[in-house]
Amino acid sequence: MSGSQGETVFAVEAVRFAYAGQPLCLDGVSFDVRRGERLALVGANGSGKSTLLHLLNGLFFPGEGRIAYLGSPLTEAVLDAAPFGPRFRQEVGFLFQNSDAQLFCPTVEDELAFGPLQMGWTQAEVFRRIEDTLALLEISRLRGRFPAGLSAGEKKRVALASLLVLAPSVLLLDEPTAGLDPRSQSLLLEILEALHTRGLTLVTATHDLTLLPHLADRVLVLSEEHRLVADGEPEPVLADTEMLLAVNLIHAHSHRHGRLVHTHPHQHVVAHEHVHGHHHEHEDQAEPKK
Amino acid sequence: MATLPEWLRPGARPVSLLPQRATAHRLLRRTLGAMGRSISLLVREPDGPGVGALRTADPRAKLLAAVGLIVATTFLRGLLPLAACLALALALSAAAKVPGRRLLPVMIAVPLASTALLLPATLNIVSGGPPLLVLWRSAGGAFGPWRLPEVVAVTADGLLVAGRMVLRTTACAALALLLAATTRPQRLLGGLRSLGVPQAFVMVLAMAERYLAVLLRSAQELHLARLARSVAPIGVRREEAWAAAGVGAVFRRTRSLADAVTLAMVSRGFTGEVRLLRPACWRRTDWLLVAAAAAVAAGLLILDRRLA
Numbered sequence: 268m269s270g271s272q273g274e275t276v277f278a279v280e281a282v283r284f285a286y287a288g289q290p291l292c293l294d295g296v297s298f299d300v301r302r303g304e305r306l307a308l309v310g311a312n313g314s315g316k317s318t319l320l321h322l323l324n325g326l327f328f329p330g331e332g333r334i335a336y337l338g339s340p341l342t343e344a345v346l347d348a349a350p351f352g353p354r355f356r357q358e359v360g361f362l363f364q365n366s367d368a369q370l371f372c373p374t375v376e377d378e379l380a381f382g383p384l385q386m387g388w389t390q391a392e393v394f395r396r397i398e399d400t401l402a403l404l405e406i407s408r409l410r411g412r413f414p415a416g417l418s419a420g421e422k423k424r425v426a427l428a429s430l431l432v433l434a435p436s437v438l439l440l441d442e443p444t445a446g447l448d449p450r451s452q453s454l455l456l457e458i459l460e461a462l463h464t465r466g467l468t469l470v471t472a473t474h475d476l477t478l479l480p481h482l483a484d485r486v487l488v489l490s491e492e493h494r495l496v497a498d499g500e501p502e503p504v505l506a507d508t509e510m511l512l513a514v515n516l517i518h519a520h521s522h523r524h525g526r527l528v529h530t531h532p533h534q535h536v537v538a539h540e541h542v543h544g545h546h547h548e549h550e551d552q553a554e555p556k557k
Numbered sequence: 558m559a560t561l562p563e564w565l566r567p568g569a570r571p572v573s574l575l576p577q578r579a580t581a582h583r584l585l586r587r588t589l590g591a592m593g594r595s596i597s598l599l600v601r602e603p604d605g606p607g608v609g610a611l612r613t614a615d616p617r618a619k620l621l622a623a624v625g626l627i628v629a630t631t632f633l634r635g636l637l638p639l640a641a642c643l644a645l646a647l648a649l650s651a652a653a654k655v656p657g658r659r660l661l662p663v664m665i666a667v668p669l670a671s672t673a674l675l676l677p678a679t680l681n682i683v684s685g686g687p688p689l690l691v692l693w694r695s696a697g698g699a700f701g702p703w704r705l706p707e708v709v710a711v712t713a714d715g716l717l718v719a720g721r722m723v724l725r726t727t728a729c730a731a732l733a734l735l736l737a738a739t740t741r742p743q744r745l746l747g748g749l750r751s752l753g754v755p756q757a758f759v760m761v762l763a764m765a766e767r768y769l770a771v772l773l774r775s776a777q778e779l780h781l782a783r784l785a786r787s788v789a790p791i792g793v794r795r796e797e798a799w800a801a802a803g804v805g806a807v808f809r810r811t812r813s814l815a816d817a818v819t820l821a822m823v824s825r826g827f828t829g830e831v832r833l834l835r836p837a838c839w840r841r842t843d844w845l846l847v848a849a850a851a852a853v854a855a856g857l858l859i860l861d862r863r864l865a
Contacts, residue, residue, distance in 0.1 A: 326820045326823060356826035357826065371821065372767070373743045384834065385825060394834075430825075
């Protein structure tokens with residue numbers, strides 16, 4: 268991994284972005300990503316998390332504001348020019364939410380070879396990297412398979428392998444565990460944990476708060492108005508129930524025990540464990556009972 | 558807690574159903590299913606190593622040979638040279654161990670479809686010549702500005718035209734299938750690119766090949782979602798209307814998938830040129846293959862001219 272621990276990898280300054288003919292989907296967002304950090308972007312659906320990842324990957328460009336990678340502004344012209352463009356593409360990997368879009372080659376082997384071949388690496392080096400990456404993610408048996416025929420978990424691992432084969436120093440992950448069964452999810456989290464301990468910078472977009480303890484040392488919260496409303500360690504962010512309710516990351520949950528209606532803010536911070544701020548109410552009395 | 562509307566509460570009276578015209582029409586489901594099977598066969602068939610020399614030949618040589626033979630076939634007029642060309646394609650398919658499950662559907666569907674299209678050409682109202690089989694006689698007369706024929710009959714010339722076209726399309730399809738069945742799509746596209754076919758065209762073909770199965774699955778899901786909410790068969794016309802709307806929905810998904818794929822490619826360093834992991838290597842046997850195909854094409858054309 269290139270670069271020193273703690274240096275600023277991405278600097279995002281007052282970024283505003285809107286898709287053509289659409290309302291703003293990012294409004295004045297500013298933050299830094301430092302080398303080796305595990306950062307989670309959380310927010311409700313449509314808050315702009317995925318768009319922000321696309322901007323960090325130089326796939327879209329802000330209408331206003333500025334994004335820099337290692338001090339160089341990310342613009343179309345800069346990314347089209349060698350050596351910065353290819354170096355950026357090699358160093359920053361993007362795991363898309365839709366694996367079907369990410370896996371576009373006829374076999375898993377071709378999928379892993381795509382990036383290295385674009386970088387102009389020698390055939391021997393490409394084969395060596397493919398062998399090692401398939402072994403690392405324990406998917407050697409899938410080498411000759413057609414990606415569209417794989418399970419969701421296998422597709423996600425192949426997609427991750429297609430990024431790791433380039434030895435990136437930053438991974439941008441868009442809802443990495445969405446649609447995965449518990450075993451595939453836990454396997455993926457283990458892999459990401461191992462990658463982080465090897466020094467990779469991870470930026471993950473998710474609306475699943477159960478993932479935060481596994482995926483992040485720092486959390487950025489995007490509101491439904493597409494603004495950054497919190498930036499901090501997971502524990503205090505998750506403890507701020509009022510803010511989480513306001514950004515639609517937790518919800519007021521009601522259920523009934525006989526004639527007793529039971530209402531409380533509801534969030535999952537660890538899989539299968541609930542945090543309840545209790546508020547009991549009798550249907551006939553309509554009187555709060557704590 | 559939100560209050561359930563009356564019609565969603567337990568014991569609510571169900572709304573009476575409109576009378577439905579029961580029909581056993583399942584054309585759309587069958588069509589989608591058949592397309593799915595054909596496409597999965599098309600995209601999943603690998604070129605098995607060491608099975609026949611044709612499979613190991615350079616894709617450029619195979620492309621040149623196949624295109625040369627197909628072009629020659631389109632110039633053939635005699636039934637014998639056309640039949641010889643078809644026999645050659647089938648013999649090569651057998652030698653290359655092309656599975657029967659790939660060959661048979663094409664060898665049945667292509668002649669049947671061509672025959673259906675060419676049936677009018679067998680009649681005296683399209684092709685001249687002495688009648689062989691009279692189908693219908695009338696007193697003549699006119700229908701508006703058109704004069705009705707006194708006899709509608711199958712003619713010898715019509716049969717010759719139809720037979721020639723059926724043989725020609727079947728032979729061309731067999732040759733194209735031989736090429737597709739012995740070459741992985743990616744290598745075939747690489748071959749096209751190195752023969753000078755524009756990169757944008759090859760990329761479009763590559764994406765179509767890769768995402769045909771994904772989009773078909775999307776169409777099947779749409780269809781199943783609709784079936785899950787259907788209480789009775791809806792009849793051919795409404796089924797057709799739904800299919801047209803479904804095409805629109807799949808088209809929108811296609812566009813969004815195409816955008817996502819492009820971004821995924823750019824994200825991994827794509828700058829406009831696809832590079833292959835195992836680039837094709839032209840050997841002496843590939844020259845032999847091209848030369849043999851050229852000789853066969855020339856031989857068939859000469860035979861055709863002599864028999865004419």
